[in-house]
Amino acid sequence: YYGSVSPHETFSKIVDFYTRGLLDIESLITRHYNLDQINEGFDALARGEDARGVILY
Numbered sequence: 001y002y003g004s005v006s007p008h009e010t011f012s013k014i015v016d017f018y019t020r021g022l023l024d025i026e027s028l029i030t031r032h033y034n035l036d037q038i039n040e041g042f043d044a045l046a047r048g049e050d051a052r053g054v055i056l057y
Contacts, residue, residue, distance in 0.1 A: 029054050 017023040044050035
C-alpha cells in the first residue's frame, strides 16, 4: 500500500521492517553500480535492462 497514506509514515514503516529483518531489500535490487558507472546505470535503465539498480557512493 505504498502511497495509500502519508509517504513519510509509510517510508518509516518500510525502514522499520528492514531494520527488524522483516523485509529483504537486497532481493529487490537487480544490480549495484559504483559512482563511476552512473552513466552505465542510467543507460541500462533507459534500455529497460535494469529496473532496480542501486548506485553506491
